[in-house]
Amino acid sequence: MxxxxxxxxxxxxxxxxxxxxxxxxxxxxxxxAMLGMLMLRGYVHSEILADFRVRPEAATDKVPEKILDGGPVIDTRGGKATSLRVPDHRVVLTFDDGPDPKWTPRVLDILKKHHAHAVFFVTGTMASRYPDLVKRMIAEGHEVGLHTFNHPDLSYQSKARIDWELSQNQLALAGAAGIRSSLFRPPYSSSADAMDDRSWPVTEYVGSRGYLTVVNDTDSEDWRRPGVDTIVRNATPHGGKGAIVLMHDSGGDRHQTVRALDRLIPELRAEGYAFTNLTEALDAPNADTPVVGADLWKGKAWIFLVRASDDLTGVLVxxxxxxxxxxxxxxxxxxxxxxxxxxxxxxxxxxxxxxxxxxxxxxxxxxxxxxxxxxxxxxxxxxxxxxxxxxxxxxxxxxxxxxxxxxxxxxxxxxxxxxxxxxxxxxxxxxxxxxxxxxxxxxxxxxxxxxxxxxxxxxxxxxxxxxxxxxxxxxxxxxxxxxxxxxxxxxxxxxxxxxxxxxxxxxxxxxxxxxxxxxxxxxxxxxxxxxxxxxxxxxxxxxxxxxxxxxxxxxxxxxxxxxxxxxxxxxxxxxxxxxxxxxxxxxxxxxxxxxxxxxxxxxxxxxxxxxxxxxxxxxxxxxxxxxxxxxxxxxxxxxxxxxxxxxxxxxxxxxxxxxxxxxxxxxxxxxxxxxxxxxxxxxxxxxxxxxxxxxxxxxxxxxxxxxxxxxxxxxxxxxxxxxxxxxx
Structure with missing residues (x-):
């Protein structure tokens, strides 16, 4: 003393x-400042502001029949509701919840091996943590869509929270790969005929913000890990019809998904199917557009802070x-x-x-x-x-x-x-x-x-x-x-x-x-x-x-x-x-x-x-x-x-x-x-x-x-x- x-x-x-x-x-x-970095780390790791509630199915009285009976691409931009299907003999492989540092690279390797393109619906949390994988997706010709930032059920959320989820997701994409996307897939979504009175208002609102909502019409159910054979069977379209196939590259053990993908692509190719991006299949402009100026630097700053928070947390641990x-x-x-x-x-x-x-x-x-x-x-x-x-x-x-x-x-x-x-x-x-x-x-x-x-x-x-x-x-x-x-x-x-x-x-x-x-x-x-x-x-x-x-x-x-x-x-x-x-x-x-x-x-x-x-x-x-x-x-x-x-x-x-x-x-x-x-x-x-x-x-x-x-x-x-x- x-x-x-x-x-x-x-x-x-x-x-x-x-x-x-x-x-x-x-x-x-x-x-x-250290507490702030911890809070940022918790936010990016879905420990803060995360909402894991999922609504049960509801009535469909407010959903237009043409949407329920239509295709998996729903366009509500401009106040009008239309839907689109993928042309025959076209398969759009979609992967949700990534990028994952272990499984996404393996999925990308399989796609590269077979010269196939896909759409990755990434969450902002994962894109912020693994920006290099998002950059690789774009570099190898894939499309990237939004899957919200924290993966909440948007039917529970206010419009302000929906805007926040979308803008934060875009911020992560801008920082990771210098792009923004007009494709959106709601968390916990299924096919168009599963749209109900709680999810439809969200789809309408998201469309008013300039997004195409993409669900699926072919669910591989790989999240259940039912076995490679079952995943391949579930993901195979019938009668030569086109399909948007739902798979996952994150959220758990995906080794069955990787093995099934390595079989699915050559088998369907042999039947005359082509594997393309969504916009390629619909003959539309690419959904991913470059970001420049202040938005780009905001995104880069965001990625820097996320990396710094992870590094700081590691040091603190x-x-x-x-x-x-x-x-x-x-x-x-x-x-x-x-x-x-x-x-x-x-x-x-x-x-x-x-x-x-x-x-x-x-x-x-x-x-x-x-x-x-x-x-x-x-x-x-x-x-x-x-x-x-x-x-x-x-x-x-x-x-x-x-x-x-x-x-x-x-x-x-x-x-x-x-x-x-x-x-x-x-x-x-x-x-x-x-x-x-x-x-x-x-x-x-x-x-x-x-x-x-x-x-x-x-x-x-x-x-x-x-x-x-x-x-x-x-x-x-x-x-x-x-x-x-x-x-x-x-x-x-x-x-x-x-x-x-x-x-x-x-x-x-x-x-x-x-x-x-x-x-x-x-x-x-x-x-x-x-x-x-x-x-x-x-x-x-x-x-x-x-x-x-x-x-x-x-x-x-x-x-x-x-x-x-x-x-x-x-x-x-x-x-x-x-x-x-x-x-x-x-x-x-x-x-x-x-x-x-x-x-x-x-x-x-x-x-x-x-x-x-x-x-x-x-x-x-x-x-x-x-x-x-x-x-x-x-x-x-x-x-x-x-x-x-x-x-x-x-x-x-x-x-x-x-x-x-x-x-x-x-x-x-x-x-x-x-x-x-x-x-x-x-x-x-x-x-x-x-x-x-x-x-x-x-x-x-x-x-x-x-x-x-x-x-x-x-x-x-x-x-x-x-x-x-x-x-x-």
């Missing part, structure tokens, strides 16, 4: 502040698999390694070294405009059970922070004033004035328990330890946002620290409660302002210098968490961006030897995976949740989401038990996953955008209320109690 200090805003910072809202909007824009592995791997590691950590540090007789650490420590309290909090902070330190000196470094405060401390006139408390220069400079100033080898650092809004400093410095009994992370807790957890952060601190940060301690790659000493050896700090050059997460930066530097960094769970500190969404956004934005900066700064550790290389090849990958990549990909879980609830297998989606939630509940319950926290706040965990987590996603995405665009972020000051105080001393697991107080 990065610290909470600030710098004064310069003129350039003011410019950046005006730009910040736009930078905050960009992550939201990207998320909505891979990302979802990756995040699934990362989430469960992290949970598994946290549960296993935190249990090992607790077992090791809580066993009877556990000591960090041969003897307890009793030497005094210097406590550095950098403060910038902490007037509301600083007195509570200093007074909590005065109750320390360990000998300390307190240095309050006032970093150019304008609210009288330094004066408040001076007026307390407390022993062993010194105030150091400096011109505002930022927290790293304040800590380095304090380090230069500290009298002791052991250095404790805390924030100006944090409150220590009496035993905190004593517990924090005990690991220094081990000469290999260079830094110690304490147990930061949320003091203002009585609000909903506070409760959510409380869950995050206990479940995420502290379980993580136990895990990283066992793996010897602790990434961050929290600014709210941490301790260092002066010699370790001096060897790595002290605190740096190269990043916005100076505590992560210094922790990684100490690892690379060969020191151990450990976690002291009993060293508890209570900090004031942000109480508004804007403050939380600002804080987490800085944390996320600062962590990325620190990882980038120490990237050379990946290729070095010794302690630096060990941290680089273990710590940096783990931090990158669990603190940067996993949170960045985690929104995919919620995106697919929303998508699944609205358009997918709702029941499976809900089960999967509750499965993930159950794992989180187990981890959270275990973390709360380890920290001896009440489980009551976990009631809000499901809501935290739905609302709070989304904010963290957007913040991290904004950090990525800032990093990739080379932006910089000024220090930000959070508004404090000063209402945090340490609770009464409570024993933690492994502590003995004497006279009602926990002792070491």
């Amino acid at each position: 990065a610290s909470r200090s600030s710098r004064r805003s310069t003129g350039h910072a003011a410019v950046r502040r005006r730009r910040l809202p736009l930078r905050q909007l960009l992550p939201l824009t990207l998320l909505f 891979v990302g979802l698999a990756v995040i699934g592995v990362l989430v469960f791997a992290r949970f598994g590691l946290m549960l296993l390694l935190s249990a090992l950590h607790a077992r090791r540090t809580r066993r009877r007789g556990f000591r960090w070294g041969p003897r307890p650490v009793t030497e005094p420590a210097s406590v550095l309290v950098p403060a910038y405009n902490e007037a509301k909090c600083i007195e509570n902070t200093v007074r909590s330190l005065m109750r320390s059970e360990h000998p300390i000196e307190i240095l309050v470094i006032d970093d150019g405060s304008s609210d009288g922070t330094a004066r408040i401390v001076e007026e307390l006139e407390l022993p062993n408390v010194r105030v150091i004033r400096q011109v505002n220069a930022g927290k790293p400079a304040a800590l380095n100033r304090g380090l230069a004035n500290a009298r002791h080898e052991l250095i404790v650092m805390m924030d100006g809004d944090t409150v220590f328990e009496p035993a905190t400093v004593r517990e924090l410095v005990q690991p220094f009994a081990d000469s290999r330890v260079g830094a110690v992370a304490g147990n930061a807790k949320v003091g203002n957890k009585d609000t909903l946002i506070g409760a959510w952060q409380h869950i995050e601190y206990v479940m995420g940060f502290n379980l993580d620290r136990r895990m990283y301690d066992v793996l010897q790659c602790m990434p961050t000493i929290p600014g709210a409660v941490g301790a260092f050896r002066r010699s370790a700090l001096e060897r790595v050059g002290g605190m740096s302002d190269d990043t916005l997460a100076e505590d992560t930066d210094i922790t990684m530097a100490i690892h690379r210098d060969g020191w151990r960094v450990v976690y002291a769970e009993k060293a508890r500190a209570w900090t004031e968490a942000p109480e508004s969404v804007q403050q939380l956004w600002s804080q987490r934005y800085r944390w996320s961006y600062g962590t990325m900066q620190a990882i980038w700064k120490h990237r050379r550790a990946l290729f070095e030897r010794g302690p630096s290389g060990r941290f680089g090849r273990v710590g940096l990958p783990l931090v990158s995976l669990f603190m940067v990549l996993a949170p960045l990909l985690a929104p995919l879980i919620d995106m697919f949740l929303v998508y699944g609830l609205l358009f997918g297998p709702t029941q499976k989606t809900i089960v999967a989401w509750f499965g993930v939630l159950a794992v989180q509940v187990v981890c959270a319950t275990y973390a709360f038990a380890l920290d001896r926290e009440r489980l009551t706040p976990l009631i809000s965990l499901p809501l935290q996953q739905i609302l709070y987590r989304q904010l963290m996603y957007v913040v991290l995405l904004q950090s990525w955008i800032t990093a990739l665009t080379g932006g910089r972020l000024r220090w930000q000051k959070l508004r404090r209320k000063g209402g945090v105080s340490a609770p009464p001393n409570e024993p933690v697991p492994g502590q003995r109690v004497m006279d009602g107080r926990p002792v070491a």
Whole structure:
């Protein structure tokens, strides 16, 4: 966790502040763009706006007799109703529902082999997804007709929906092959004598839009998969009459159709039949005409977006698999390694070294405009059970922070004033004035328990330890946002620290409660302002210098968490961006030897995976949740989401038990996953955008209320109690 200090805003910072809202909007824009692409993919795959209802047959009172008794080509253009038949010894093979990536190429191969033409009534969804097949149909001399976009029964639909189905179908054809078609076949249609009072108004309306409606008079019934012989028999015209034969090149297994087609064409050719397009058979102009200008470019743009949505969905699915592995791997590691950590540090007789650490420590309290909090902070330190000196470094405060401390006139408390220069400079100033080898650092809004400093410095009994992370807790957890952060601190940060301690790659000493050896700090050059997460930066530097960094769970500190969404956004934005900066700064550790290389090849990958990549990909879980609830297998989606939630509940319950926290706040965990987590996603995405665009972020000051105080001393697991107080 990065610290909470600030710098004064310069003129350039003011410019950046005006730009910040736009930078905050960009992550939201990207998320909505991804959701939009998912919606497009769902629409093209008939998962959105699809209507699979099919009306039963109805009366035929309104259908003209000449249509019922006429041919399979129905022309209602110009307000007149006529029908046409195919001339004798002409066969028009028609294929519905494609193009299909597996079966359409095989059908085209058979037609090409026998030099036969056909009409393909394509749906817009399939033409959008497989435009190259539509292009091949046109190139090989076949005609293409419309079969609507989503394949609904149009007798259920409004005129607006019918227009939409036709225009979208045309858009797909324009993008796929640069054509538009005047041929139309209604979904679920049959022969002309099956026209009824529900389908006839649709036919009339479609005709008014300039289309010829093409049904069939010879149904192969290949969709039933009755066998090759039956398909050939059903598709064969009788007595030399012409026929429009209905077949399918999509919608399931079509291997029988392909085999039957390979037999049907030569057999009928031997009987004198010719296989032509519909317009060839009717001696009419080709139904497919070129599209130019804006309509052509709209079609190309549509195909591009459809392909992009499919590609993006593929990437997102891979990302979802990756995040699934990362989430469960992290949970598994946290549960296993935190249990090992607790077992090791809580066993009877556990000591960090041969003897307890009793030497005094210097406590550095950098403060910038902490007037509301600083007195509570200093007074909590005065109750320390360990000998300390307190240095309050006032970093150019304008609210009288330094004066408040001076007026307390407390022993062993010194105030150091400096011109505002930022927290790293304040800590380095304090380090230069500290009298002791052991250095404790805390924030100006944090409150220590009496035993905190004593517990924090005990690991220094081990000469290999260079830094110690304490147990930061949320003091203002009585609000909903506070409760959510409380869950995050206990479940995420502290379980993580136990895990990283066992793996010897602790990434961050929290600014709210941490301790260092002066010699370790001096060897790595002290605190740096190269990043916005100076505590992560210094922790990684100490690892690379060969020191151990450990976690002291009993060293508890209570900090004031942000109480508004804007403050939380600002804080987490800085944390996320600062962590990325620190990882980038120490990237050379990946290729070095010794302690630096060990941290680089273990710590940096783990931090990158669990603190940067996993949170960045985690929104995919919620995106697919929303998508699944609205358009997918709702029941499976809900089960999967509750499965993930159950794992989180187990981890959270275990973390709360380890920290001896009440489980009551976990009631809000499901809501935290739905609302709070989304904010963290957007913040991290904004950090990525800032990093990739080379932006910089000024220090930000959070508004404090000063209402945090340490609770009464409570024993933690492994502590003995004497006279009602926990002792070491």
